[in-house]
Amino acid sequence: MLRILFLSTPVLLALGGLLTATGAAAAEAPAKTGQPNILFVFTDDQAVDTIRALGNSEIQTPNFDRLVASGTTFTRCYNMGSWSPAVCIASRSMLLSGRSVWRAQKIYDTAEQEREAGRWWPAYFKAAGYRTYLTGKWHVKASPEKSFDVVRHVRPGMPRDTPEGYNRPLSDAEDAWSPSDPKLGGYWQGGKHWSEVVADDAVDYLRQASAEADPFFMYIAFNAPHDPRQSPREFVEMYPPEKISLPGNFLPEYPFKDLIGCEPALRDEKLAPFPRTPHSIRVHRSEYYAIVSHLDRQIGRILDALKESGKQDNTWIFFTADHGLAVGHHGLVGKQNLYDHSVRVPFVAVGPQAVAGERIDAAIYLQDVMPTALELAGVAKPDHVDFHSILPLIRKETTQSSYSAVYGAYLGLQRMVESDGFKLIVYPKANRLRLYHLAEDPLEKHDLADDPRYRPQILRLAKALRENQERTGDSLSLASLLPAE
Template sequence: MIRIVALLPFVVLAFVSLAQAAETQKPNILFLFSDDQSYETTGYSGMTQAQTPNLDQLAKRSMSFTHAYNQGSWSGAVCVASRTMLNTGRFVWHANDVYKTAEKEREAGRFWSEYMKNAGYRTYMTGKWHVPANAAKAFDVTGHIRGGMPKQTPEGYNRPKNADDTQWQPWDKKFGGFWEGGKHWSEVVGDEAVGFLEEAAHDDTPFFMYIAFNAPHDPRQSPQEFVEMYPAHEVDVPEDFLPEYPEHKEIGCPPGLRDEHLAPFPRTELAVQVHRQEYFAIITHMDQQIGRILAALEASGKADQTYVIFTSDHGLACGHHGLMGKQNSYDHSIRVPLLIAGPGIESGENDAAVYLQDVMPTTLELAQVRKPEHVEFASLLPLIHGEKTESYDAIYNCYLDRQRSITDDGFKLMVYPKANRVKLFDLTNDPMEMQDLSADRAHSEKKQQLFVTLQQWQAKVGDTLELDAQLGK
């Protein structure tokens, strides 16, 4: 007995040492999050004129998920729904159920950052939050916490009416917005993220960084040199350009909707070119800040032990289909870039349909956290390592009670309950979603199949909206 008791301190120390070693073996997580960035607006995608040299370099060493989606929104502020889903891990209507009590969810530990804290991570956040939970308590360390979008001004709407309408300029600081406080908000995010990494270089505790840019949300402001990279008259007008979307009122996107009010009705090619010029410019400016952050990660000596994830909360029409906002179910507005790089990740592309919110359970798995029962999104790691080829049998999307869509097997069915109609697109042959096949008898069986799948997904996500069965026939 005396020998055993004498050995006990050494046994305890051994277990403590093993536990500490396990903690240090956990990888760091750097999560980079943009706002309103469509999947097509990266240089590496080659789909638009947007230049993103730093994201392009990241993509070269990442697994790029080419079909990553947002699940929709119960609110005109699509950002709110997307970020609530991300931080709670719940599907859209289940996230809506806890939205108003999000702070209680956080206090109960059912929040992304709280799980990371409990796993031994030092957690950090700067930038856009837009979730009704206390960010200062959700993370160990915070920089600037921005509620939602930067302030717009009357001059920022319904423009440009003509080529001489230059009253509002993205670099003019008198309009506030991203310039409020004296320094562009993207640069502030860059500064604060770099500062945290400089501190982390001297700390062996694994870190979880939630770096959330407000860019490229409107007001799409950036320094003049970035705007001048994209002369408006040289900006491509999307092939699917329309002066006006036929069902804009029925789908909840009338001229009075804030996002749609940014450009004049009917749309003009000039207005679309100017808005896309400003969109690309603020993306390139944000990309510069991402480059600074990635350089600081390298300088910290932590890069080899860090997973870097980049995505956006949803996309944006910005001139596609006669629309300006993200309150629609076209791919330009629900599909986002998604990159993940880090130890053991082979670079390449994966075309499996996933949700952007899958990054939450992915990081929990990396942090050796058992997936909580309420988390409904799926880790990306089995897809990355070839353990499975799909996470979902279809992609569901919603907007208020005005729109529903389901994407499966290369086709998308959109349902407009208030317009009493559906639209069907063959995404393989018509990726711009311009040829509605819903009235084509050759595709009637596909329409019916998709309608049934949509109803099944309504049950999965807690969607109680009743759809007229005649719409699927």
């Protein structure tokens, strides 16, 4: 019997009629023989450069490294963007509904109706005979208790923060914030660090599942490493700020910040002082690494519990994050931008057909995990789902992405398209295009938009952006900025 841990892996099942392609759940559950378990591990604000095995030699992540070594890593995984400064809301709405960003916005306030109609990720697993579990961050407007069979410790968008956590550290003043002091609340609200609580729940769920015949779908959603970036002293002391490198694209201030929605009043950007100083960014990055390493330890506990459950061989694990984070890249701190540090995330699939240690460069969206997991469960992709299964890539049936270009958006202030090693960013309010050759400039430091030699690339990407706007229902007019074909 195959089980799936949500870190992703596909299994072909001839269970025709399990669900109709309209999105409504079928009345009869299919036979469970052959259905894999799915373990979905979801983190918050975790950028693609926070895992040692993926190239960051300063951070310690032995259990994330363990996942990378055990499964298939997608090196170009993206979040499509957001209609809200709370990017996680849009990311999770897309994930659970299967809709692209602007279509997900339309159903955000009626998510409970989507759940009732069966057009909801866990609803399909329930109809397919799965036992479903949730712990951790939710942040959408559908009932978590009605979405899953077993629910514990549903968390809000972020732990409660305090004024001491903002505009810090200042070079000429003592820092009132301590990332390891439980008295400041945040992740310690309730008496135990939230990441440890999520891992406790996941371990307990796996113990329950080991004694059950039904396949399981576990949605394990950490708030970490979202700010306030708190972790026990042991982890904070692993990363002395003076030993932390600045990002290679560090800037004291991003020149267009006020015109792209990243002004000093934005909550995320208020965390560090303006202009950014090397000291403040090193401190923030050291605390970011610390909470990631603490999170990594919890991931190890879950992986160990899966092995002990006896279900590991029949489980797909899918690990990803809702979006990335700047933490000093380009003079920015938050995720409300379209640079790779904020739109790219880690994505690892571990399962029966995933090749251990493999890297795949074909572009995907993190929300592709939704139709991927449904395919593994034998559920036909519903008509309303805009994302695509990545099983053909994992199975080596193709090497081509389902997307000819990667599209990204933030409010009405930023648009992005990436294709064939180039990225075009559009700032309507700033009346500005930015062009980067990612193949040669992965840190996006050298803007080529004003170089006439790159006019063909701009024309090609402008056409791709218009096509993706039409495809996703993006009504923002860019006619005054994008060159004609």
